Amino acid sequence: MSLVVVGSVAYDGVETPHGKVERMLGGACTYVALAASFFTEAAVVAVVGDDFAQEDTDLLASRGIDLAGLERVPGQTFFWSGVYSPDMNDRTTLRTDLNVFAGFNPKLPEHYRTQPYLLLGNIQPSLQRSVRTQMIAPRLVGGDTMNYWIRETRDDLLEALKTWDFLLVNDAEARQLSGQHNLRRAAQAIFEMGPQTIVIKRGEYGAVLFRPEGHFIVPGYLLDDVFDPTGAGDSFAGGFFGYVASRGLDIKDQTALPEIRRAVIYGSVMGSFCCEQFGVDRFRTLTRAEIDARFNEFKEFTCF
């Protein structure tokens, strides 16, 4: 069963203490789909320019990703560049050229509309709502957002959230959205907005899954070296939702809770692999066996 992913496919320029890459494949939709592809069939909805390289299309296709929804239009692909602080906990955006992404108006191919799983990447809430409406009867809808949309398009976002089963955000976004500093209170406030499953990503410190019945916390994987954290949160989303889709889960079902905890671990696993090389490079060689070995490592270093 396919997971439909909407969001940006982009080129990124990234500088970390480990090096600098002028231009490489990036974008939230790219990371989500690549990470999810290790668990389930992913289908992307995005727009690129006529500069989008064949080798990048080939990489996505090689992972079995459905590209019917990857629109190609005249112009340049979305470009973002940034530089990380020495400890990589902060980053400064150097350039954001929306390019063809500025006119993105996602239209779902007919065969996407009947799929059961939909992940709304971090784009304008009005577009997230449009995509949601195009799906016939998805079993599960989840989404991401960011500070800009929370601040500038709050009403639209609140409208969109009403129809989401889960929300994946980082801790700063959860606090901004809810107006609550305390994460438990923030989650309570977000439950009232719609999503009954909330995954709060905490960067190197891991993630917290909140449900009305309780919460689950996973610490971050301690990497020997973080080469490039770009895309780690999106890879988390791909691993999480990819695993949910691979198991055919209904996240709203209470009996699925043990599986949803495992999905949070798979999300953490994919986020950790993402940081091991620049951009999407780690996903070029990663195997399912390596993923499962790291899943077991999580059990080993958290169990008591």
Next chain:
Amino acid sequence: MSLVVVGSVAYDGVETPHGKVERMLGGACTYVALAASFFTEAAVVAVVGDDFAQEDTDLLASRGIDLAGLERVPGQTFFWSGVYSPDMNDRTTLRTDLNVFAGFNPKLPEHYRTQPYLLLGNIQPSLQRSVRTQMIAPRLVGGDTMNYWIRETRDDLLEALKTWDFLLVNDAEARQLSGQHNLRRAAQAIFEMGPQTIVIKRGEYGAVLFRPEGHFIVPGYLLDDVFDPTGAGDSFAGGFFGYVASRGLDIKDQTALPEIRRAVIYGSVMGSFCCEQFGVDRFRTLTRAEIDARFNEFKEFTCF
């Protein structure tokens, strides 16, 4: 079997977003001993002035803490005051009056010297060494330190560390001591200094236990309200070492590892309780049943 704890017994003035207390019982030794007293017999080595209140002595005595090593001298007790940032992740020291603590020269009562467990609180490394020497043949020696000693008395500290079985520090201190930003590398560097068990406290994000065989990570407990984080790290140390002592563990023994993981959880439990009220107040009413219930909560929200 007793746990001997050396460090400061003090008065603190604390301001957090939840309120302000001008003067209350504090000090690392106080928090460690109170937290440990829920698991084992604790015996303190510290100095106070003639202003030290009978009710504070009574509180320590009521928890069965051995006060034979609590020296009382003319003058004022160590006083510290600070104010926390709105999110309580930072604090600014307003005042540090060493008072009688400036002349602290710990002398262990005879019956302390044969005890099996010794915790060297955060004081001058030269005093930590002097106390270590006064113990006959302790089964386990652990200690804490801070940025000031790492910077100003590094050689003394490195000499002290050679005889410690474990080190309890926060992440910033581990990085400063080792010169390594990455926690795994920091732990590797510290192993070479002596301690083969390292517990790195990460504030609200929990703690990591490092041993040459591997590591164990526990996330922080999500409190509904953090009233006052003062003493949380010391309460962690007390819970950790108190549990180790209560089980008669030799931390160097590999077969003790599952118990040592549990000790890290008990440390986390005690740190979390400490934050629920101002100063040591939570320890006035806390029960072992509440401690064990929270231990089980840790299992519930981390297990998968």
